[in-house]
Amino acid sequence: MSKVLSFGELLLRICPDSAGGWLKENSFPVYVGGAEANVAAALALWKIPSAYMTAIPDNFIARQLVDYLDQLNVDTKAIQYAGDRIGLYFLDKGKDLKHAGVIYDRQYSSFSELETGTINWDHIFEDINWFHFSAICPAINQSVAEVCEEALKAASARNITISIDLNYRAKLWKYGKEPAEILPALVQYCDLVMGNVWAAERMLGIAVAENLVEEHDKSAYLQQSQVTSKAILEQFPKCKSVANTFRFDHGDGIQYYTTLYTDEQLFISKEYQSELIAGKVGSGDCFMAGLIYGFYKELPAQEIVDFATSAAFAKLFTESDFNTTKLEEIQSIVSKYES
Numbered sequence: 001m002s003k004v005l006s007f008g009e010l011l012l013r014i015c016p017d018s019a020g021g022w023l024k025e026n027s028f029p030v031y032v033g034g035a036e037a038n039v040a041a042a043l044a045l046w047k048i049p050s051a052y053m054t055a056i057p058d059n060f061i062a063r064q065l066v067d068y069l070d071q072l073n074v075d076t077k078a079i080q081y082a083g084d085r086i087g088l089y090f091l092d093k094g095k096d097l098k099h100a101g102v103i104y105d106r107q108y109s110s111f112s113e114l115e116t117g118t119i120n121w122d123h124i125f126e127d128i129n130w131f132h133f134s135a136i137c138p139a140i141n142q143s144v145a146e147v148c149e150e151a152l153k154a155a156s157a158r159n160i161t162i163s164i165d166l167n168y169r170a171k172l173w174k175y176g177k178e179p180a181e182i183l184p185a186l187v188q189y190c191d192l193v194m195g196n197v198w199a200a201e202r203m204l205g206i207a208v209a210e211n212l213v214e215e216h217d218k219s220a221y222l223q224q225s226q227v228t229s230k231a232i233l234e235q236f237p238k239c240k241s242v243a244n245t246f247r248f249d250h251g252d253g254i255q256y257y258t259t260l261y262t263d264e265q266l267f268i269s270k271e272y273q274s275e276l277i278a279g280k281v282g283s284g285d286c287f288m289a290g291l292i293y294g295f296y297k298e299l300p301a302q303e304i305v306d307f308a309t310s311a312a313f314a315k316l317f318t319e320s321d322f323n324t325t326k327l328e329e330i331q332s333i334v335s336k337y338e339s
Contacts, residue, residue: 002129004129004292005053005125005131006132007053007132008036008111009034009140010037011032013281014028014089015031015091017092018092033282034054038289041074042311042322042323045326047327050073053080055111056083057083057085066079083108083113089102111140117150121155125155129160129161130163131151133163135167135168164187164190166183166196166199168199168203180205192292194287196246197221204235226266229242245284256272257271257309260304267302269308270338272337274337279319283316286314290311291305294307313337314334
């Protein structure tokens with residue numbers, strides 16, 4: 001059966017507590033993650049044939065990580081072994097990757113040293129019918145951005161469905177290019193674009209209405225979602241569907257809903273709210289995985305956006321980067337939080 005291949009950097013998330021207790025205890029949690037690895041793990045858990053491609057050094061830690069992915073039923077044959085480092089990032093427990101305190105330690109990692117002309121895409125894309133990556137990849141450096149374009153051209157030539165998550169990481173774009181200078185050339189190959197209206201503005205130059213954030217008006221957000229989605233489809237003719245998330249933090253709580261624009265119609269998810277969650281990392285990746293799951297299963301559009309949203313919201317009640325919530329558990333978790 002054809003697989004979904006997710007491409008991106010495998011990372012270790014290190015979580016020292018902000019109070020400094022880890023210094024006395026000489027320990028802190030470490031989670032395996034990376035946006036695209038999170039997608040691959042979720043799909044595998046939901047019984048979608050899932051493969052993952054990254055670059056890691058050939059050492060015992062890397063081998064342990066590959067064994068771990070294998071145990072999750074993620075196909076790891078496409079992983080490239082080169083270089084000397086696995087990427088790291090440090091994040092206070094409970095915070096998300098948009099938090100100003102996130103610290104990246106990804107320079108000179110194996111993935112960051114990928115170059116064009118070194119990967120056999122004919123071999124990589126055997127038995128692949130869906131290719132997924134995120135805007136984090138081209139944020140790393142120009143070389144990785146060029147590898148992304150090389151992969152997209154190869155996937156397109158094979159009529160492989162392509163998806164992108166427009167996740168913006170301000171602390172990664174440090175090599176002299178703005179996202180809007182890089183992303184349009186990559187998004188032109190994509191069939192499904194996922195993100196939010198503000199990411200589309202920053203990365204694709206699609207403006208949002210003035211004072212949209214200050215309004216905090218759901219109807220205005222939904223209208224902007226439709227405007228942004230239509231603009232993406234017009235600007236990128238290959239794109240067939242656009243999904244937007246709306247996640248608002250209220251103290252320790254959260255409000256969450258999403259949209260999917262496809263077949264000239266805006267589909268709106270259920271809305272969920274909770275006063276307390278376990279962690280925010282990986283929720284957007286779980287939403288992306290939910291979209292891929294729905295399209296892979298050829299579900300109706302409303303079912304796709306509802307499933308992806310419920311899966312993403314359920315992810316907020318787990319601490320790990322990887323989703324651990326099975327299909328049959330999702331609805332029972334989220335039902336009591338529906339607005």
